[in-house]
Amino acid sequence: MDEKAYTPDEVAQLFQISKHTVYELIKRGELQAFKVGNKMRIEHSEIDRYKESTKAPAKKTQVDQPDTHSPFPIRLSGSHDFLVEHFVKQTSKDLQLQIQPTYIGSLEGLMMLYRGQSDIATVHLLDPASQEYNLPFIHQLFVYESISVVRFVSREQGFIVAKGNPKNIADFHDLTRKDVQFVNRQKGAGTRFLLDSMLSSNGIDPTNINGYSNEEWNHLSTASYISRGMADVAFGIQSAASHLGLDFIPIAKEQFDLVFRFTNENKQNLTHLINYLQSPEFKSSLTDLDGYDIEDLGTVIYQTSKMEETSC
DSSP states (O other), rough: OOOOOOOHHHHHHHHTTOOOHHHHHHHTTOOOOEEETTEEEEHHHHHHHHHHHOOOOOOOOOOOOOOOOOOEEEEEEEEEEEOHHHHHHHHHHHHHHOOEEEEEEEEHHHHHHTTSSSSSEHHHHHHHTTTTHHHHHHHHHHSSEEEEEEEEEEEEEEEEEEOOTOOOSEEEEEETTTTOEEEOTTOOHHHHHHHHHHHHTTTTGGGSSSSTTTTEHHHHHHHHHHHHTTTSSSEHHHEEEEEOOEEEEEEEEEEEEEEEEEEETHHHHHHHHHHTTTTTHHHHHOOOOTTTEEEETOEEEOGGGGGSSSSO
């Protein structure tokens, strides 16, 4: 029997919130949804997952707990990733530090950090000129701020296709075939940056791709188009394909980093978070690693001069 799917109206009634709030949760990637035609639907298992993610952790006594006297949670903005979700949950459980995520894409997340609207940005932005990830953007934006850039993971990006690859997708030129339907990520997403760079280097006009203008806000909702037969191919991460039992054709490995912006108010908690990222305990908690390389997890790859006196 197929799993029951709910409309945004029904989800709003279940949580006793407005329909507008439901759409905002979907847009930010905090609640996964799929489309049937123009209608949005949310599966029952996703509702259960969201309920669990919002539960407050039970009080417990731990050694070396950080001082979380600040009444405000740590604000995280940027690209969605399954291991970032895990990081958010584990810090709540192990450190009793509350992280409030807003998944709006790498570029918008970095701009929120620049404007002081978040404390951590999650980014994987490819600079087309240098072919370097993240640091060219960071060097331009953060001149006077105290920041540290910490390597999180390397991820496999490629084509997500149905089991058995029935349309025989092999390279970017196959996206222009008339019998191939594509589904894209939104402007500002790191995956979109990489895709557009690849299309340009292959001399491909995006207007020749069916579905290029059809945008989704996170990897899982994009991959769900393939699993439901609504598209033939997406460009995304291997872990999204694995979650839905789809095939994956690797194209490139990208660098996914966390950018910490320090203030007097958040400095202590951000330092605890970086120490936790570097700990064997956190690394050993990562188990679902299809398409990920965590060899450099926790490595500080850049910090401003103001942070050089602070050991993280």
